[in-house]
Amino acid sequence: MALPVSSRFSLTSRSSRRTSRRLAADAGLLVVAATFALPLLWVILSSLDPHADLKVKAPDGLTLDNFHAILKPDITFTPLLNSLILCGSGTLLTVVCSALAAYPLSRFQSRLNRPFLLTILFATSLPITAIMVPVYALFVQVNLIDTMQGTIFFFAASQLPFGIWLMKNFMDGVPKELEEAAWTDGASSLQSLVRIVLPLMGPGVAVVTVFSFVMMWGNFFVPFMLLLTPDQMPASVSINEFFGNRGMVAYGQLAAFSVVYSTPVILLYVLVARRLGGGFALGGAVKG
Amino acid sequence: MTTAPRQATGPDAPKTTPGPAPHQQHPHNGNGTGTRPRARIRILTHHLLPLSPALILLLLFLAVPIGYCAYIAFTDLQLTGQAHSSFVGFENFRTAFKDAEFLNAVWLTLVFTVLSSLVGQNTLGLALATLMQRASKPIRTLTGAIVITAWVLPEVVAGFLLYAFFRREGTLNAILDWLHLPSQNWLFTLPILAVSFANVWRGTAFSMLVYSAALNEIPQEITEAAEVDGAGGWRRMWHITLPMIRRSIGTNLMLNTLQTLSVFGLIWVMTRGGPGDKSQTLPLFMYEQAFQNSMIGYGTAVALLLLLVGSLFSVLYLRLLRTEV
Known part of the structure; x- marks a missing residue:
């Protein structure tokens, strides 16, 4: 040598x-x-x-005075609880609906699959901001304005296209053969989805869950438009109302609130990013 | 979208093109002896039933609002004190294109999108991904963590942080003073620049992740071969790297642009669209017309235009994905 x-x-x-x-x-x-x-x-x-x-x-x-000053029901706990109710329910709805919807799209062939998936993909990238004014007008007419359930439904619907798309791609990675055994044993589709497919795509379900939750937790415009009563406001809106509308702003408290409000999403992100090696799953999912 | 040509080019084509081999369909569909009506029922229960919760939500809360948007954009619907609205045809759109404030918002949206998405996030994201390929691991990890944290933070928090950064008493001016450079009240003099930088700060991580993934897929031998042939860094970037990741560039540009078009909270927290209307992009203009001026019809007409531009980009994005893979 x-x-x-x-x-x-x-x-x-x-x-x-x-x-x-x-x-x-x-x-x-x-x-x-x-x-x-x-x-x-x-x-x-x-x-x-x-x-x-x-x-x-x-x-x-x-x-820690800044934290002591803000860790009170009206400033922090109620808004965070509201955020948790809104985003938790919205995420649950998104994950359940997208898992159910992804199953036939991934498992059965149909000539409708392709147009449906293209429409879904098209909807993932629509600017949701643009339809908030008509959604507001519509919610006023059907009495869903200023209700938690209306906001939850809208959150879920706005995350569903991306949820279905991600879920379908993850599901395609689970080999069909594993279910065929269950089918011959007489398991229904729902049983094989819940007992076999979903457990095998745990990381995929985690990604959809965390992604939906983080998107909703940080979303400002949707609750800003659809909720009116201050008691129902999630943290994303209340932070703005509380600190923005006071002449003298206590910056230390604002910073403390920001830390408390941001920590859950950062932790969630770290959780899935470590499981999936650096968050490239999202990059990969975006690439189709 | 049903008119999309059915060539087998898309990412999901192999799975969903109507297969020429019918015996492969419905592997659990009995032994192929099911009669026609039974097959119908199976399709109904197996295919439509699981899809229905998602379909109902999507129809009621996404499709209906979009349809409603297209309808009230042509009416003079107002927020309060109006018995019923009437159909006004293209009046809202004619008003818009004669409205100096609307044209200002279009211009600012363009500036905001070009500066923060096309130039800022995209270029910086590519630069970071390229540097990360060569950098040592601890520094790569540290930079990645900081940039991604900025991305994961809630929009409103990001708005507050950048508001503090650009304020007259904020960090940027403190640094400029320290360097003996002229400082100014950025949010007052150059608000659109400040919010564009804020959007770069918040959005670059996405481009960085997309480009890191794309660069990792370039085979090592190709870059090494070019290196041996004596191609310098810039020439390799221009002649090898960029052509090889051009699809990721396209995808990334589309998604960045779509995200940037719908930014509301960030600008709202930092400037409220002001001072005056100097940082009022289309989403903020739409909101002001609909709620501060109570003209829902007019605001929705603006929203419809935004939606149309968004759809255009969305279709372009789909076409890019179809040529990929």
Whole structure:
């Protein structure tokens, strides 16, 4: 394996070039990371700072007073509970309906499957924002305005296209042969879906669940339009009403509330991202 | 969508094209001796029944509102004190195209979309994904975590964070002061730029993930061969990498644009569309017309235009997916 001198030289120069390129890439990434981190640093430092203002600075001593001030029923617990009811029910509805819908689409052939899936895919990318004004007008007429169930139904419907699409793709990955055995034993479709297919696509169901929940938890416009009573508002709207409409804003408390409100979705994301190796499932799903 | 040509090019084509081999259908469908009506019932119970909850929700809460949108866009429906609305034809649209505020909103939406989606998220996402291929692992992980956190945060929280960042007393001006550069009240002087940057901050992770996945699929040998041939970094990017990931670029551009077109909460929290209407994109204009000016009909006409533009992009996206795979 003795290499000629020239080639060995070129090898070392190439590897040193590779090292310098890696250092350049590291430096570039660090600059972007630092820039992106600034607003995140602000919210974390301010939430612990007794005299928080609008810029990133070292806190004047650490305190949990901001958290104590906001962890009260009317400011935090009621809105978070409302968010949980809205997003939990909406997600449950989305996951159940999309699992049921994905089953025939994945398992049985029909000439309607393709047009249906294309329509679904088309609907996934429609700007939901644009139909909120007519949805409001419609909800007023059918007395669904300012009701939790109306908002839940709309949340579920708006997430369903993507839910069905994801669920169908994950289901296609479960081999049919496993069910055929169950069919010959006389299991119904529903039984084989619940007992065989869904357990085998656990990560897929987790992705659909977490994705729907995170989308609803962060959604501002839908509850902003469809709910009117302050008692029913989820955190995404109440944060804005509570802090935006007061002359003197307590930035430390705003930051503390933001931390409390954001933590669940970040944890959920970390949960599925680790199970699926870096969140590429979503990238892959988007690619079809 | 039923008029879509049925060539077997789509991602799901092999499964759903009407198969020429009927014996493969319905593997559990007895032993093929089922009579016609029984087959019908089977299709009904096996195919339509599980689909029905989703279909009902989609029809009632998505299809009906879209239809209703197309209807009230042609009426003078108002929010309050009106017995019934009347059909006004294309009046709302004629008003819109003569309305300086509407044209302003169209222009700002265009600026917002081009700056934050086409230029910002897309380019930065590609740059990050490319750098991540070469960077050392800890730094790659750290950057990924920070950028993705910005993406996962609720929209309103992202709005507050960037509001604090761009305010006169905020972080950006503090940094500019420290560098002895002129500072200014960004949300007042250049609000559309501020909200565009906010959208880049919030949305770049998506492009980064899409491009990372795409770059990982490029075989190592190809880049190495180009390297041996002496192609420099930029030339390799231009002649090899970009052509090989062009479909991901298309997909990513479409989805970014669609997401950007419907941004409301971020801008609402940061500027409320102001000062004046200097950051009022179409969704905010639509909201103002419908609720602050009580003109639901007019607001819906604007919404319908937004929906049409969105549908156009959506169809383009479908076509891109069809040529893929």
